Amino acid sequence: MPELPEVETVKRTLQPKLAGLTFTDVQIFLPKIIRTPEPEEFKAKLINKKIVKVNRRGKYLLINLNGGLNLAVHLRMTGSLVYCEPDKPLSKYTHLILSLSNNSQLRFADMRQFGRIWLVPDTSMNDLAGYKDLGIEPLDNLFTKGFLKKELRRRHVRIKPLLLDQTFIAGLGNIYTDEVLHRAKINPERLATTLSPREIARLFHAIQEVLQEGIENRGTTVRDFIDGDGRAGNYQEFLQVYNREGKPCCHCSQNILRKKVCGRSTYFCPSCQKI
Numbered sequence: 001m002p003e004l005p006e007v008e009t010v011k012r013t014l015q016p017k018l019a020g021l022t023f024t025d026v027q028i029f030l031p032k033i034i035r036t037p038e039p040e041e042f043k044a045k046l047i048n049k050k051i052v053k054v055n056r057r058g059k060y061l062l063i064n065l066n067g068g069l070n071l072a073v074h075l076r077m078t079g080s081l082v083y084c085e086p087d088k089p090l091s092k093y094t095h096l097i098l099s100l101s102n103n104s105q106l107r108f109a110d111m112r113q114f115g116r117i118w119l120v121p122d123t124s125m126n127d128l129a130g131y132k133d134l135g136i137e138p139l140d141n142l143f144t145k146g147f148l149k150k151e152l153r154r155r156h157v158r159i160k161p162l163l164l165d166q167t168f169i170a171g172l173g174n175i176y177t178d179e180v181l182h183r184a185k186i187n188p189e190r191l192a193t194t195l196s197p198r199e200i201a202r203l204f205h206a207i208q209e210v211l212q213e214g215i216e217n218r219g220t221t222v223r224d225f226i227d228g229d230g231r232a233g234n235y236q237e238f239l240q241v242y243n244r245e246g247k248p249c250c251h252c253s254q255n256i257l258r259k260k261v262c263g264r265s266t267y268f269c270p271s272c273q274k275i
Helices: 004-018 041-047 120-129 145-153 159-162 172-183 195-215
Strands: 021-026 035-036 051-057 059-067 071-076 079-084 096-099 105-110 116-121 256-260 264-268
Touching: 004 051, 004 059, 004 079, 004 195, 021 041, 035 041, 041 116, 051 256, 071 079, 071 105, 079 145, 116 120, 145 195, 159 172, 172 264
Parallel strands: 035 116
Antiparallel strands: 021 096, 051 059, 059 071, 071 116, 079 105, 096 105, 256 264
Protein backbone atom coordinates (compact mmCIF):
# COMPACT_ATOMS: atom_id res chain seq x y z
CA MET A 1 0.00 0.00 0.00
CA PRO A 2 1.34 3.47 -0.82
CA GLU A 3 2.47 5.13 2.41
CA LEU A 4 3.14 8.76 3.32
CA PRO A 5 6.19 9.23 1.02
CA GLU A 6 4.36 7.73 -1.96
CA VAL A 7 1.20 9.81 -1.50
CA GLU A 8 3.31 12.92 -0.86
CA THR A 9 5.19 12.18 -4.09
CA VAL A 10 1.94 11.92 -6.04
CA LYS A 11 0.81 15.20 -4.47
CA ARG A 12 4.03 16.97 -5.42
CA THR A 13 3.98 15.72 -9.01
CA LEU A 14 0.32 16.64 -9.54
CA GLN A 15 0.18 20.02 -7.78
CA PRO A 16 2.06 22.10 -10.40
CA LYS A 17 0.14 20.44 -13.24
CA LEU A 18 -3.40 20.62 -11.83
CA ALA A 19 -3.62 23.90 -9.93
CA GLY A 20 -5.89 26.34 -11.77
CA LEU A 21 -7.33 23.77 -14.19
CA THR A 22 -11.01 22.84 -14.45
CA PHE A 23 -12.62 19.43 -14.86
CA THR A 24 -14.48 19.31 -18.18
CA ASP A 25 -15.64 15.70 -18.36
CA VAL A 26 -15.87 12.57 -16.20
CA GLN A 27 -15.82 8.97 -17.44
CA ILE A 28 -16.51 6.28 -14.83
CA PHE A 29 -15.78 2.68 -15.85
CA LEU A 30 -15.99 1.06 -12.40
CA PRO A 31 -18.74 2.74 -10.34
CA LYS A 32 -17.86 0.98 -7.07
CA ILE A 33 -14.70 3.05 -6.65
CA ILE A 34 -16.88 6.15 -6.14
CA ARG A 35 -17.94 6.00 -2.50
CA THR A 36 -19.93 9.22 -2.38
CA PRO A 37 -22.00 10.68 -3.93
CA GLU A 38 -23.67 8.35 -6.43
CA PRO A 39 -21.73 8.17 -9.73
CA GLU A 40 -24.12 10.37 -11.73
CA GLU A 41 -24.17 13.02 -9.01
CA PHE A 42 -20.39 12.71 -8.69
CA LYS A 43 -20.05 13.47 -12.38
CA ALA A 44 -22.50 16.38 -12.34
CA LYS A 45 -20.88 18.02 -9.31
CA LEU A 46 -17.30 17.62 -10.55
CA ILE A 47 -17.69 19.04 -14.05
CA ASN A 48 -16.71 22.74 -14.23
CA LYS A 49 -15.08 22.64 -10.80
CA LYS A 50 -11.71 24.43 -10.60
CA ILE A 51 -8.73 22.82 -8.89
CA VAL A 52 -7.36 25.10 -6.18
CA LYS A 53 -4.65 22.93 -4.64
CA VAL A 54 -3.49 19.33 -4.17
CA ASN A 55 -2.99 18.29 -0.53
CA ARG A 56 -2.32 15.18 1.55
CA ARG A 57 -3.49 13.94 4.95
CA GLY A 58 -2.00 10.65 6.08
CA LYS A 59 -2.43 8.31 3.12
CA TYR A 60 -5.30 10.34 1.64
CA LEU A 61 -4.69 12.48 -1.45
CA LEU A 62 -6.90 15.57 -1.37
CA ILE A 63 -7.68 17.73 -4.41
CA ASN A 64 -9.22 20.95 -3.12
CA LEU A 65 -11.80 22.47 -5.47
CA ASN A 66 -13.57 25.81 -5.61
CA GLY A 67 -16.95 25.93 -3.89
CA GLY A 68 -15.62 24.18 -0.80
CA LEU A 69 -15.48 20.69 -2.36
CA ASN A 70 -12.73 18.09 -2.02
CA LEU A 71 -11.90 15.17 -4.28
CA ALA A 72 -10.40 12.65 -1.85
CA VAL A 73 -8.50 9.62 -3.13
CA HIS A 74 -7.17 6.63 -1.20
CA LEU A 75 -4.91 4.51 -3.42
CA ARG A 76 -5.04 1.45 -1.11
CA MET A 77 -2.92 -1.43 -2.46
CA THR A 78 -2.41 -0.81 -6.18
CA GLY A 79 -4.16 2.45 -7.06
CA SER A 80 -2.53 5.20 -9.14
CA LEU A 81 -3.54 8.71 -10.15
CA VAL A 82 -1.66 9.86 -13.24
CA TYR A 83 -1.68 13.06 -15.28
CA CYS A 84 -1.26 12.37 -18.99
CA GLU A 85 -2.21 13.36 -22.51
CA PRO A 86 -5.42 11.88 -23.96
CA ASP A 87 -3.58 9.96 -26.69
CA LYS A 88 -1.65 7.86 -24.16
CA PRO A 89 -2.78 4.19 -24.35
CA LEU A 90 -5.23 3.24 -21.62
CA SER A 91 -4.22 0.78 -18.94
CA LYS A 92 -6.72 -2.08 -18.81
CA TYR A 93 -7.14 -1.27 -15.13
CA THR A 94 -8.24 2.35 -15.76
CA HIS A 95 -11.48 2.95 -13.83
CA LEU A 96 -11.88 6.73 -14.02
CA ILE A 97 -10.86 9.43 -16.49
CA LEU A 98 -11.15 13.10 -15.54
CA SER A 99 -10.71 15.43 -18.52
CA LEU A 100 -9.10 18.81 -17.85
CA SER A 101 -9.45 22.27 -19.33
CA ASN A 102 -5.97 22.12 -20.93
CA ASN A 103 -7.03 18.99 -22.88
CA SER A 104 -5.03 16.67 -20.62
CA GLN A 105 -6.46 13.92 -18.42
CA LEU A 106 -6.21 12.66 -14.87
CA ARG A 107 -6.59 8.87 -14.81
CA PHE A 108 -7.26 6.60 -11.86
CA ALA A 109 -6.21 2.96 -12.33
CA ASP A 110 -6.24 0.12 -9.83
CA MET A 111 -5.49 -3.52 -10.63
CA ARG A 112 -6.95 -4.89 -7.36
CA GLN A 113 -9.88 -2.43 -7.25
CA PHE A 114 -9.42 -1.57 -3.56
CA GLY A 115 -8.88 2.17 -4.12
CA ARG A 116 -11.67 4.57 -3.22
CA ILE A 117 -12.71 8.09 -4.24
CA TRP A 118 -15.00 10.57 -2.50
CA LEU A 119 -16.34 14.00 -3.48
CA VAL A 120 -17.24 15.76 -0.26
CA PRO A 121 -17.64 19.33 1.04
CA ASP A 122 -15.19 20.74 3.57
CA THR A 123 -17.78 20.31 6.31
CA SER A 124 -18.11 16.56 5.67
CA MET A 125 -14.47 15.50 5.52
CA ASN A 126 -14.83 13.57 8.76
CA ASP A 127 -17.41 11.33 7.05
CA LEU A 128 -14.59 9.65 5.12
CA ALA A 129 -13.79 6.22 6.51
CA GLY A 130 -11.00 6.60 9.05
CA TYR A 131 -10.29 10.25 8.25
CA LYS A 132 -11.52 11.92 11.44
CA ASP A 133 -9.48 9.55 13.62
CA LEU A 134 -6.14 10.13 11.86
CA GLY A 135 -3.24 10.76 14.22
CA ILE A 136 -0.54 13.38 14.06
CA GLU A 137 1.42 14.05 10.86
CA PRO A 138 4.99 12.83 11.53
CA LEU A 139 6.57 15.64 9.48
CA ASP A 140 4.48 18.34 11.14
CA ASN A 141 5.97 20.77 13.66
CA LEU A 142 3.55 19.42 16.29
CA PHE A 143 5.29 16.06 16.12
CA THR A 144 8.10 16.42 18.66
CA LYS A 145 10.25 14.20 20.85
CA GLY A 146 8.17 15.37 23.80
CA PHE A 147 4.95 14.33 22.11
CA LEU A 148 6.35 10.92 21.20
CA LYS A 149 7.71 10.31 24.72
CA LYS A 150 4.39 11.24 26.32
CA GLU A 151 2.37 9.02 24.00
CA LEU A 152 4.67 5.99 24.25
CA ARG A 153 4.61 6.13 28.04
CA ARG A 154 0.87 5.46 28.11
CA ARG A 155 0.62 2.79 25.40
CA HIS A 156 1.31 -0.73 26.67
CA VAL A 157 1.51 -2.32 23.21
CA ARG A 158 4.24 -3.56 20.91
CA ILE A 159 5.98 -0.80 19.01
CA LYS A 160 5.54 -2.20 15.47
CA PRO A 161 1.72 -2.37 15.46
CA LEU A 162 1.58 0.95 17.32
CA LEU A 163 3.51 2.71 14.57
CA LEU A 164 1.18 1.14 12.01
CA ASP A 165 -1.86 2.48 13.87
CA GLN A 166 -3.12 5.41 11.77
CA THR A 167 -4.87 6.92 14.80
CA PHE A 168 -1.45 7.27 16.46
CA ILE A 169 0.73 8.53 13.62
CA ALA A 170 -0.74 9.13 10.16
CA GLY A 171 1.04 7.77 7.11
CA LEU A 172 3.42 5.06 8.32
CA GLY A 173 2.96 1.62 6.77
CA ASN A 174 4.79 -1.69 6.78
CA ILE A 175 7.78 -0.68 4.67
CA TYR A 176 8.71 2.51 6.47
CA THR A 177 7.95 1.15 9.93
CA ASP A 178 10.46 -1.67 9.42
CA GLU A 179 13.03 0.80 8.11
CA VAL A 180 12.42 3.22 10.99
CA LEU A 181 12.78 0.54 13.69
CA HIS A 182 15.96 -0.79 12.13
CA ARG A 183 17.51 2.67 11.99
CA ALA A 184 16.48 3.32 15.61
CA LYS A 185 17.85 -0.13 16.64
CA ILE A 186 14.55 -1.11 18.26
CA ASN A 187 13.09 -4.61 18.08
CA PRO A 188 9.60 -4.55 16.51
CA GLU A 189 8.19 -6.59 19.42
CA ARG A 190 9.37 -4.26 22.16
CA LEU A 191 6.62 -2.78 24.31
CA ALA A 192 6.31 0.95 23.73
CA THR A 193 6.38 1.62 27.47
CA THR A 194 9.82 -0.01 27.82
CA LEU A 195 11.68 2.34 25.49
CA SER A 196 14.34 4.48 27.16
CA PRO A 197 14.61 8.24 26.55
CA ARG A 198 17.60 7.59 24.30
CA GLU A 199 15.67 5.01 22.27
CA ILE A 200 12.70 7.35 21.97
CA ALA A 201 15.00 10.08 20.67
CA ARG A 202 16.47 7.66 18.12
CA LEU A 203 12.96 6.61 17.09
CA PHE A 204 11.83 10.22 16.65
CA HIS A 205 14.77 11.08 14.40
CA ALA A 206 14.47 7.81 12.47
CA ILE A 207 10.79 8.46 11.67
CA GLN A 208 11.52 11.88 10.22
CA GLU A 209 14.73 10.90 8.45
CA VAL A 210 13.34 7.77 6.77
CA LEU A 211 10.16 9.52 5.62
CA GLN A 212 12.12 12.48 4.25
CA GLU A 213 14.49 10.15 2.42
CA GLY A 214 11.51 8.29 0.98
CA ILE A 215 10.05 11.54 -0.33
CA GLU A 216 13.40 12.74 -1.72
CA ASN A 217 13.66 9.45 -3.64
CA ARG A 218 10.06 9.74 -4.91
CA GLY A 219 8.73 6.83 -2.89
CA THR A 220 9.26 3.08 -2.89
CA THR A 221 8.22 0.89 -5.80
CA VAL A 222 8.26 -2.74 -4.72
CA ARG A 223 5.54 -3.78 -7.17
CA ASP A 224 3.02 -1.26 -8.46
CA PHE A 225 3.59 2.27 -7.17
CA ILE A 226 3.92 5.07 -9.73
CA ASP A 227 3.75 8.81 -9.13
CA GLY A 228 1.53 11.42 -10.79
CA ASP A 229 3.76 11.35 -13.87
CA GLY A 230 3.55 7.58 -14.17
CA ARG A 231 7.13 7.02 -12.95
CA ALA A 232 8.30 4.47 -10.40
CA GLY A 233 10.00 5.53 -7.18
CA ASN A 234 13.66 4.95 -6.26
CA TYR A 235 13.71 4.37 -2.50
CA GLN A 236 13.57 0.58 -2.90
CA GLU A 237 17.24 0.86 -3.86
CA PHE A 238 18.06 2.14 -0.36
CA LEU A 239 15.95 -0.15 1.84
CA GLN A 240 18.05 -1.69 4.60
CA VAL A 241 15.74 -4.39 5.96
CA TYR A 242 12.36 -4.49 4.20
CA ASN A 243 12.12 -7.38 1.73
CA ARG A 244 15.78 -8.36 2.46
CA GLU A 245 15.27 -11.63 4.33
CA GLY A 246 18.48 -13.66 4.41
CA LYS A 247 20.65 -10.79 3.20
CA PRO A 248 23.35 -9.27 5.43
CA CYS A 249 22.58 -6.27 7.59
CA CYS A 250 24.40 -3.19 6.28
CA HIS A 251 25.62 -2.40 9.81
CA CYS A 252 26.67 -5.74 11.32
CA SER A 253 26.49 -8.30 8.45
CA GLN A 254 24.05 -10.53 10.39
CA ASN A 255 21.35 -11.94 8.13
CA ILE A 256 18.04 -10.09 8.09
CA LEU A 257 15.13 -12.12 9.49
CA ARG A 258 11.44 -12.05 8.69
CA LYS A 259 8.64 -12.99 11.08
CA LYS A 260 4.97 -12.21 11.64
CA VAL A 261 4.29 -9.49 14.19
CA CYS A 262 0.57 -8.97 14.81
CA GLY A 263 -0.17 -10.57 11.46
CA ARG A 264 2.25 -8.41 9.44
CA SER A 265 5.44 -9.61 7.78
CA THR A 266 8.24 -7.86 9.61
CA TYR A 267 11.91 -7.57 8.62
CA PHE A 268 14.60 -6.85 11.22
CA CYS A 269 18.20 -7.50 12.19
CA PRO A 270 18.46 -9.86 15.21
CA SER A 271 21.78 -8.29 16.18
CA CYS A 272 21.11 -4.57 15.79
CA GLN A 273 17.53 -4.88 17.07
CA LYS A 274 17.88 -7.19 20.05
CA ILE A 275 14.80 -7.75 22.18
